[in-house]
Structure formats: C-alpha cells, structure tokens
Amino acid sequence: MNAEGxxxxxxxxxxxxxxxxxxxxxxxxxxSLAGAVSQRACVFCGARVVxxxxxxxxxxxxxxxxxxxYTWDIRGALSSGPELHRLSFSTDMQEKEVIFGGEKKLxxxxxxxxxxxxxxxxxxxxxxxxxxxxxxxxxxxxxVEKDVSIPVIAVKSEGFKGNxxxxxxxxxxxxxxxxxxGDTTGISPLxxxxxxxxxxxxxxxxxxxxxxxxxxxxVANITGDGRIDDIRKSHGAALNVVQCSGATMELARYxxxxxxxxxxxxxxxxxxxxxxxxxxxxxxFQDIDHxxxxxxxxxxxxxxxxxVPEMRALKKRLQGKTAAVYVGGAFKAFSLIKAFRHLGMRxxxxxxxxxxxxxxxxxxxxxxxxxxxxxxxNPLELGAFLKNNDVDILVGGVKERPIAYKLGLGFCDxxxxxxxxxxxxxxxxxxxxxxxxxxxxxxxxxxxRRIGRTTAGTPLSTDxxxxxxxxxxxxxx
Ligand code: SF4
Numbered sequence: 001m002n003a004e005g006x007x008x009x010x011x012x013x014x015x016x017x018x019x020x021x022x023x024x025x026x027x028x029x030x031x032s033l034a035g036a037v038s039q040r041a042c043v044f045c046g047a048r049v050v051x052x053x054x055x056x057x058x059x060x061x062x063x064x065x066x067x068x069x070y071t072w073d074i075r076g077a078l079s080s081g082p083e084l085h086r087l088s089f090s091t092d093m094q095e096k097e098v099i100f101g102g103e104k105k106l107x108x109x110x111x112x113x114x115x116x117x118x119x120x121x122x123x124x125x126x127x128x129x130x131x132x133x134x135x136x137x138x139x140x141x142x143x144v145e146k147d148v149s150i151p152v153i154a155v156k157s158e159g160f161k162g163n164x165x166x167x168x169x170x171x172x173x174x175x176x177x178x179x180x181x182g183d184t185t186g187i188s189p190l191x192x193x194x195x196x197x198x199x200x201x202x203x204x205x206x207x208x209x210x211x212x213x214x215x216x217x218x219v220a221n222i223t224g225d226g227r228i229d230d231i232r233k234s235h236g237a238a239l240n241v242v243q244c245s246g247a248t249m250e251l252a253r254y255x256x257x258x259x260x261x262x263x264x265x266x267x268x269x270x271x272x273x274x275x276x277x278x279x280x281x282x283x284x285f286q287d288i289d290h291x292x293x294x295x296x297x298x299x300x301x302x303x304x305x306x307x308v309p310e311m312r313a314l315k316k317r318l319q320g321k322t323a324a325v326y327v328g329g330a331f332k333a334f335s336l337i338k339a340f341r342h343l344g345m346r347x348x349x350x351x352x353x354x355x356x357x358x359x360x361x362x363x364x365x366x367x368x369x370x371x372x373x374x375x376x377x378n379p380l381e382l383g384a385f386l387k388n389n390d391v392d393i394l395v396g397g398v399k400e401r402p403i404a405y406k407l408g409l410g411f412c413d414x415x416x417x418x419x420x421x422x423x424x425x426x427x428x429x430x431x432x433x434x435x436x437x438x439x440x441x442x443x444x445x446x447x448x449r450r451i452g453r454t455t456a457g458t459p460l461s462t463d464x465x466x467x468x469x470x471x472x473x474x475x476x477x
Pocket of ligand 1: 042043044045063066067070126127128129158159160
C-alpha cells in the first residue's frame with residue numbers, strides 16, 4: 001500500500017510504518033493524541049466489552065447516561081440462559097450528584113436492582129465523572145455486599161486514566177476477585193477454561209463443541225455466555241486457553257501466579273490458527289490422554305473435507321483483490337492476514353487500537369513487504385489510506401463501517417455487532433462467503449471514482465496452498 005502523500009499528525013509519525021522498510025519498530029500502547037479523534041474506545045468501554053457477556057450479573061454504569069448509552073448492548077454476545085447483560089443500568093449522574101457526590105444514588109440503585117433481578121453478581125463501572133468527583137465506588141460495593149449474598153464488584157474503569165487496554169486490565173482485576181471463590185469438586189484433570197471469547201453470534205458454542213469432541217471438560221467461559229458461579233470455580237481447571245492478545249491475558253497471568261493454572265494463547269480465526277489451537281491444547285493433555293491428539297486430528301480432517309474445495313472455488317474468484325484490516329486487538333489481524341491469503345487476496349493495510357510492540361512485530365513477520373501498519377489511527381488518516389490505495393474491502397468494527405461506506409468500499413464487520421459466526425472452520429467459510437459477496441457486489445461499480453476500474457492489487461498464485469500446520473507438531477517440537 002502506498003503511504004506517501006497521506007497527511008499524518010507529526011506526533012503520530014512513529015505510529016505508522018511500512019513492513020520491510022526502515023527501523024521496524026512502531027510506537028504504540030500510549031494515550032491517544034489529543035484532538036486526533038482516535039478510533040479507539042475509552043478505558044470504561046474497554047472494561048465494559050470484556051465483562052458485558054457475563055449474563056447472570058447486573059452491570060451498573062456509575063456515571064452520566066451517555067456512558068451507558070454508548071455501551072448499551074455493546075456486543076452481540078449471546079446467552080444460552082439468562083440475559084441480564086443485555087439490560088443497561090446507569091445511575092444517570094446529574095448536576096446534583098456531580099456537586100454533592102453520587103454514592104447514595106449508587107447504593108440505592110444497587111439495592112433496588114439486586115432485589116428486583118436476583119442476579120448472581122453485580123459489576124459497578126466507574127466513569128470519568130465518577131472518577132473526577134472521587135466517589136468511593138469500592139466502599140459502596142463493600143457496604144452493599146455485606147447485606148446481600150452475591151459478589152458486588154467495583155470496576156475501576158475511569159475513562160480518562162489511560163487507553164482501552166487499561167480497561168481490559170480493570171476488567172481482569174474485577175474477574176480476579178471472583179476466581180478462587182467457588183467449589184472445584186468434580187472437575188476433571190482434562191479440563192479447560194475458554195478465555196477471551198465473547199460468544200458473538202454464538203461462536204463460543206462452536207468452540208466448546210470442538211473441545212468437548214476432543215474429550216475435554218469446559219469449566220468456564222470467560223466471558224462469552226459467562227456465568228458467575230463458573231468463573232468462581234474456574235481455578236479448578238487444568239488449563240486456560242486464551243484468545244485475544246490483550247483482553248484477558250492479564251487474568252490468565254493472575255491465575256497462573258495465584259492458582260498455578262497454566263495458559264496457552266490461541267486464535268480461532270482462519271484455518272491454520274483454528275487447527276493449531278486444537279492441536280496445541282491436545283499436546284498439552286496428550287501425556288494424560290493418549291487419544292486426545294487423534295481426536296483433534298479427526299475433527300480437523302472432518303471439518304476441512306468440505307471447507308477446502310469451497311475455499312479453492314472462492315479463491316479463483318477473488319484472486320488479486322486487496323483488503324485493509326483495522327481491528328481492536330492485534331491477534332485478529334494475524335489470523336486475518338492468513339485468511340485473506342487463502343482467498344488469494346493481499347492485505348495492504350493492517351492496524352489495531354491496542355496492539356503492543358510484540359503484536360506489531362508479529363504483524364510485520366506475517367504480512368507482505370510494503371504493507372502499511374498503523375497504530376491507533378483516526379478517521380481522516382484511515383480514510384486517506386483506503387482512498388489512495390483503493391482497497392476492495394475493509395475489515396473493522398462499528399466505527400470503521402461508515403468510513404468504508406462513505407468511500408464506496410466493501411466492509412466486513414469483524415467486531416461486536418456481527419450476527420454471523422466467524423470463528424472456527426464454519427466461521428472461515430462464513431467469512432470467505434461474506435468477503436466474496438461483498439467484494440463482488442455490483443454496487444461498487446457505481447462509485448464515481450471507481451468507474452472504469454477492473455481490479456485492484458497484484459495477482460497472486462491461483463493455486464490453493466494446503467496449510468502447512470495442519471499436520472500437528474509433536475509436543476517436543
Ligand atoms: S467514561 Fe468518560 S470517555 Fe468513557 S464514555 Fe464515559 S465520559 Fe466518555
């Protein structure tokens with residue numbers, strides 16, 4: 001992708017690089033530049049998206065109503081049971097509370113909601129205003145918790161105190177208060193917790209089924225389709241399987257330090273990463289169950305039987321098209337670059353809201369030379385990159401969708417709002433079909449600046465390349 005001629009704030013120059021050129025390191029994981037109108041969400045929003053899918057808890061936002069409205073039903077996280085998470089409660093702080101404090105209002109709201117909904121737990125989120133006036137949210141939570149039989153947990157997520165990643169940290173600290181408080185009797189030595197999956201479009205059900213077919217017990221979903229009691233006993237599981245590079249890794253580290261639960265980092269997006277995730281978990285357990293790897297291999301082989309021929313057919317149609325990826329967590333970007341390769345497409349721009357130096361190093365190793373890599377971008381900058389290079393599709397979240405459509409580009413929602421599962425082997429098929437349908441839509445021919453255009457990007461090989469990692473490595477490898 002061409003990065004020349006794009007207007008970038010001078011303070012942000014080190015947050016953009018071109019793969020294969022220059023020093024190779026990027027400035028990241030810092031507060032957003034004031035006035036740049038970052039695409040990034042605030043600390044509170046970061047905490048809210050992680051904890052939101054816990055479906056049998058009430059979630060109370062202590063702040064002005066705008067904070068709650070901003071994050072109301074923020075993820076398409078499905079529940080197989082209760083749906084308390086879909087209600088958005090707020091203390092609706094007004095001028096009176098800003099001047100005299102909002103603790104009394106919060107306490108009254110907590111008591112009323114717990115009595116009315118009988119939840120298994122309560123999370124109370126701090127926001128900018130609550131933080132600025134210094135309300136003692138933790139004190140209120142402790143006071144109420146003494147009188148009720150459920151955990152009432154303060155989430156220290158004042159919006160101004162860092163970037164979205166600090167919100168993940170606040171959520172992990174809140175979850176840490178729950179873990180280790182439940183009874184672990186009866187948990188199998190072949191057991192896992194699934195961390196970092198938020199059950200968008202029912203994805204965690206798909207992933208749970210894979211693990212269960214391998215003979216593993218899933219103790220807790222943290223946090224998709226999550227339940228308070230499962231999280232309380234999750235320290236009894238033998239392994240934490242953590243998806244996402246940022247959101248729940250801190251909790252996995254706490255669980256290793258405090259309860260000795262090891263963790264593995266995985267990704268359920270794309271063919272290679274999905275298969276390798278199952279193999280990595282199988283390798284972990286193969287000393288106590290010699291058949292677990294065989295079951296994983298059988299599962300992958302069955303899933304690929306239909307998927308591979310369909311991918312081949314789609315690749316012929318999409319060969320040489322180009323894509324841009326701008327996502328919250330960088331782990332998705334790694335998998336998406338590989339997924340687009342299977343479709344014969346070239347990713348020319350990759351960015352994330354919360355990537356770390358290690359994440360961006362991995363992105364550079366994964367993407368093609370010349371790919372533009374951006375950290376914490378803003379609408380004008382992102383729009384300019386997309387327009388100058390005329391990509392065929394942008395993959396992003398809710399805040400990127402209008403940018404793509406205004407520019408007359410295809411868009412694929414890979415974030416909170418989607419209704420179609422994109423994880424697992426089924427998800428790869430859904431993704432491939434959606435990309436094909438979007439890129440090939442005749443509507444883009446009517447966009448004035450694209451009239452007369454035939455194709456974008458550099459044609460790549462037309463042969464479907466069998467993913468090399470599908471034959472699992474041995475434990476020692
Ligand atoms: S916490 Fe602060 S930054 Fe976040 S939505 Fe509320 S007011 Fe805005």
